[in-house]
Amino acid sequence: MSSTNHQISFPEFGTSTTNSSEKNADRTSSEQGFIGIGVDYGTSNSAAAVFDGHNIHLIQLEKHSMVMPSATYIDRDFKIKTGQSAINQYIESNTGRTIELSAEVLGEVRTSTGQIGDRGLPEEASTQKVYGQSFVDGGQQGRLFRGIKRLLGSTKSQRLMVFDRPFRLVALITPLLLRIKNSIDAYLAERLPESASSTHVCIGHPVNFEGSDGNRNNTALSMLSEAYGYAEFSQQSYYPEPIAAALSYLHANPIVSDQILLAVDFGGGTLDLCVIRRQQQEFTVVATHGIGLGGDHIDQVLFRELLFPLLGKGERWKRAGEDREIETAFPFEDYQEYLLNWAVSYMLNQNKYTTPLMQRISLGDEAAVKFQRLYDLIKNNYSYLVFQCIKELKAELSEHEQAVLDIPELDIEFAVSREHFEQLISDVLSKFQQSISDLLSKANLNAGEIQLVIRTGGSSLIPAVKQILEAQFPGKVIEHDPFTSVAAGLAIADYKKLGSSLEDS
Numbered sequence: 001m002s003s004t005n006h007q008i009s010f011p012e013f014g015t016s017t018t019n020s021s022e023k024n025a026d027r028t029s030s031e032q033g034f035i036g037i038g039v040d041y042g043t044s045n046s047a048a049a050v051f052d053g054h055n056i057h058l059i060q061l062e063k064h065s066m067v068m069p070s071a072t073y074i075d076r077d078f079k080i081k082t083g084q085s086a087i088n089q090y091i092e093s094n095t096g097r098t099i100e101l102s103a104e105v106l107g108e109v110r111t112s113t114g115q116i117g118d119r120g121l122p123e124e125a126s127t128q129k130v131y132g133q134s135f136v137d138g139g140q141q142g143r144l145f146r147g148i149k150r151l152l153g154s155t156k157s158q159r160l161m162v163f164d165r166p167f168r169l170v171a172l173i174t175p176l177l178l179r180i181k182n183s184i185d186a187y188l189a190e191r192l193p194e195s196a197s198s199t200h201v202c203i204g205h206p207v208n209f210e211g212s213d214g215n216r217n218n219t220a221l222s223m224l225s226e227a228y229g230y231a232e233f234s235q236q237s238y239y240p241e242p243i244a245a246a247l248s249y250l251h252a253n254p255i256v257s258d259q260i261l262l263a264v265d266f267g268g269g270t271l272d273l274c275v276i277r278r279q280q281q282e283f284t285v286v287a288t289h290g291i292g293l294g295g296d297h298i299d300q301v302l303f304r305e306l307l308f309p310l311l312g313k314g315e316r317w318k319r320a321g322e323d324r325e326i327e328t329a330f331p332f333e334d335y336q337e338y339l340l341n342w343a344v345s346y347m348l349n350q351n352k353y354t355t356p357l358m359q360r361i362s363l364g365d366e367a368a369v370k371f372q373r374l375y376d377l378i379k380n381n382y383s384y385l386v387f388q389c390i391k392e393l394k395a396e397l398s399e400h401e402q403a404v405l406d407i408p409e410l411d412i413e414f415a416v417s418r419e420h421f422e423q424l425i426s427d428v429l430s431k432f433q434q435s436i437s438d439l440l441s442k443a444n445l446n447a448g449e450i451q452l453v454i455r456t457g458g459s460s461l462i463p464a465v466k467q468i469l470e471a472q473f474p475g476k477v478i479e480h481d482p483f484t485s486v487a488a489g490l491a492i493a494d495y496k497k498l499g500s501s502l503e504d505s
Contacts, residue, residue, distance in 0.1 A: 034495070035050050035051060035052050035053075035188070035192060035491075035495065036050065036051035036052075036202065036490075036491040036492055036493070036494035036495025036496070037049075037050050037051075037184060037198055037200060037201045037202065037490075037491055037494050038050075038051070038201070038202045038204070038239075038244070038486075038487050038488065038489065038490025038491035038492070038493065038494055039177070039180055039201050039202075039203060039204070039228075039233075039487065039490065040204045040241070040244075040484075040486040040487040040490060041070065041149065041173070041176065041177065041180075041203070041204070041224070042070055042149065042267055042268060042269075042486075043070065043147050043149045043150055043267060043268035043269030043270070043294060043295075043296065044069065044070060044146070044147070044267065044268030044269070044295060044296070044458065045067045045068060045069055045070055045268070045458070045483060046061065046067070046068050046069075046070050046176060046180065047059075047061065047066060047067050047068070047483060047484045047486070047487035048061065048180050048183065048184055048487050049484065049487040049488045049490070049491040050184065050187065050188070050192070050491050051488075051491035051492050051494070051495045052192065052495075053495060056248065056251070056488045056491060056492070057187070057191070058484055058487070058488070059180070059183050059184055059187050060183065060187075061083065061179070061180060061183050062083055062084055066483075066484060067483045067484065068082075068083040068084070068176075068179075068180070069083055069084055069086070069087055069146070070146060070147070070148070070149065070176060071083060071084070071086040071087050071090075071144060071145065071146045071176075072086055072144070072145045072146075072148070072172050072173075072175055072176060073085075073086035073087070073089050073090050073142050073143070073144045073145075074142055074143050074145075074162050074163075074167075075089075075093075075141055075142035076141060076142065076163055078162075078163075078165070080175045082175050082176050082179050083176070083179065086144060087144065089142060089144075090142060090144035090384065091384070091385075093141040093142055143162050143163070143343075144343065144384070145160070145172050145343065146343070147268070147269065147296055148169055148172050148173055149209075149269055150210050150269045150292075150296065151169055151210075152169060152209055152211075152216075152219065152220035152223050152224065153209030153210050153211030153216030153217065153219055153220040154210070154211040154216065154219075155211075155219060160172065169223055170223050170226050170227045170230070173223075173224070173227040174227045174230045174231055177227055177228055177230075177231035177233070178230075178231045178232075180231070181198060181231050181232060181233065184198045185198050198233075199232065199233060199234045199235055200233070200234075200235035200236075200237075200494065201228065201233040201235070201236060201237075201494065202236075202237045202238070202239050202244075202490040202491065202493045202494035202498075202499045203224060203225075203228060203233075203236055203237070203238050203239070203490070203499075204238075204239060204240075204241040204244055204486050204487070204490050205217075205220070205221060205224070205238055205239075205240060205241060206240070206241055206269075206270040206272050206290050207240055207241075207242065207270075207272045207273070207274075207288045207289060207290025208270070208290040208291065208292070209270075209292075210269060210270065210292035211292075221238065221502055222502070225502050236501075236502065237493070237494060237497070237499025237500060237501065238499050238500055238501070238502060238504075239489070239490055239493040239498060239499045239500070240272070240274065240288060241265050241267075241272050241486045242263045242264070242265040242272040242273055242274040242288065242290075243263070243274050243276065243285060243288070243489070244485070244486045244487075244488075244489030244490045244492075244493060245263050245265050245454060245456045245457075245480065245485040245486050245489055246261060246263035246274060246276050246283075246454055246489065247489035247492050247493060247498075248480070248481065248485045248486075248488035248489035248492060249261075249263075249454050249480045249485065249489075250278065250283065251488075251489075251492055257278070258277075258278065258279050258280070259277070259278045259451050259452060260275065260276075260277050260278075260286075260445070260449055260450055260451050260452075261275070261276050261277075261278060261450070261451065261452045261453070261454060262274070262275050262436075262439075262450045262452070262453045262454070262473070263275075263276070263453075263454045263456070264436075264453060264454065264455050264456070264457075264460060264469065265456050265457045265460075265485075265486065266293075266294065266432070266455075266456075266457040266458075266459040266460040266465060267294050267295065267457040267458055267459060268294045268295040268296050268458060268459070269292065269294040269295075269296055270290055270291065270292055270293065270294055271290060271291050271292075271293040271294060271431075271432060271435055271459075272288070272289075272290040273288065273289045273290065273435060273436065273439045274286075274287065274288040274289075274439075275287050275288075275439060275440075275443040275445065275450070286443045286445075287439055287442040287443035288439075289435060289438055289439040289442060291431065291435055293428065293431055293432065293435070294457075294459055295391075295394075295458055295459045297428060298394065298425055298428055298459065298462075299387055299390050299391060299394070300340045301424060301425055301427075301428065302390045302393070302394065302421075302424060302425075303339065303340060303386065303387065303390060304336070304340065305424045306390075306405065306416065306424070307386065307412070308332070308336070308339075309370075310370055310373060310410075310412060311332075311339075311370055311371075311373055311374040311377065312330055312332055312360070312367065312370040312371045312373075312374050313332040314329070314332070315329075315330050315332075315360075315367040315370060315371070316328065316329055316330060317329075317330045317356075317359070317360045317363070318363070319359060330356070330360060330371075331356070334353065335348060335353065335374070339377075339383065342383035342384045342386070342387050345377075345378070345381075345383035346381060346383075348378045349378060349379065353378070354375065354378065354379075357371050357374060357375045357378075358375070361375060373410045373411065373412070376409070376410060377410060380409070382407075382409055382410065385407070385409065386407060386410070389405060389406065389407050390405070393405045393416060394421075394462070397416065397418045397421050397463075398461050398462055398463060400418070401417060401418050401419075402415055402416070402417050402418065403415070403416055404416070418463065422463075422464045425462075425464070429464055429465070429468065432465060432468060433468050433472075436468075436469075436472065447472050447473060450473055450476065451476065452476055452478065453469055453473045453476050453477040453478070454478060454480045454485075455469060455477055455478065455479050455480065455482075456479070456480045456481060456482050456485040456486070457482055457483075458482055458483060460479070460482060461479075461482060
């Protein structure tokens with residue numbers, strides 16, 4: 001991104017961020033007839049805010065929270081739930097349910113007797129159904145989708161199957177955005193009835209979407225634009241998420257001084273960074289940088305390192321050959337990709353995966369217990385539950401030096417120290433630190449020239465991440481609204497018309 005000047009016109013004194021439950025909303029915006037609207041559709045969570053020219057108002061998206069899980073649940077009647085209710089419905093209808101896969105019917109084959117019947121058509125001798133692979137879960141009541149944002153930059157994942165019906169990624173995102181828009185409309189009707197409508201919006205985006213496609217950013221933004229359009233946000237502008245986080249901080253702290261700031265937005269799917277230079281009432285974007293690294297990646301590392309050994313990874317097995325007994329390593333690698341992606345882990349119920357497990361369990365040795373756990377995880381659809389337990393462990397280790405990973409459904413319970421956790425994610429931490437260096441190099445700055453570091457995003461709460469930043473920028477790091485800073489900044493950007501069009505993003 002090239003350097004860009006932004007006129008931000010800070011108020012004389014800073015104003016605090018408020019939430020939509022406050023009774024005395026500022027009505028100054030009604031005099032201008034315009035409010036800024038920002039929507040942060042995130043990999044893990046989403047948030048929205050409005051800005052009336054003075055105050056930021058966070059929109060209540062859940063009953064008890066301004067932050068909504070980015071989740072969509074579709075049942076067999078193709079009825080949709082979003083947010084926390086989507087997760088609750090999935091857990092209620094799927095967790096602990098024994099999965100029984102049936103063969104997929106691809107079609108029918110009719111054979112002929114070779115004779116012509118009365119109507120001039122070949123006589124049928126028999127009709128047989130043609131079956132595909134055994135992977136249709138007949139008892140599955142619904143599908144849950146999370147982390148769809150991570151797929152937007154890939155041209156290989158444009159459609160996902162939901163009960164034999166292909167759904168475009170746009171169709172899975174739109175219900176979330178519709179719910180957000182309805183919440184914004186309800187807030188405006190109650191608190192700011194004289195303000196303009198919510199047909200306009202400033203949309204946040206990472207510096208770089210995930211994906212190997214060189215055109216991934218354009219691909220992702222095009223799909224986001226389509227989804228926001230279906231949600232009736234007809235006037236769209238776009239703004240990079242780390243710059244939005246910095247903007248909301250600058251609004252809340254309008255100190256008139258020259259300053260070079262680093263914003264670090266470490267979320268569920270991406271790590272996004274920017275350096276900005278504040279000069280009086282303006283700021284200049286010096287450099288941005290972003291990679292596909294976030295909380296979801298950390299969760300997968302913890303699953304692989306902590307749980308795979310308890311599920312049979314590294315164990316061997318024996319089975320009868322034609323003339324001798326064969327002993328090899330158990331092919332655990334065949335299971336790994338499905339285990340690390342809970343949304344498709346039910347595919348492991350195919351016979352080609354469960355039969356080897358049952359054979360290995362039948363040996364009755366010490367390792368059989370591990371394979372029984374893996375079998376139970378697969379048959380009872382515990383994958384999502386396991387990842388939730390991992391997220392809880394991660395959160396506990398952000399507050400305490402030690403936490404317990406407790407998964408009673410799989411008879412797993414053991415303590416994990418923060419030190420061990422940091423060792424397990426050392427590669428992630430190295431990539432995080434390297435990204436900081438890459439940005440500074442891109443900005444032609446050294447660490448000493450950075451005067452303030454703004455830390456935001458859920459993954460920025462990890463103590464090791466804090467320590468890396470504090471070691472490189474001692475006494476300069478502050479935490480800034482980890483889950484809502486981006487939405488607030490987008491609302492300001494919308495109000496001040498700082499966003500760019502889809503063609504310019």
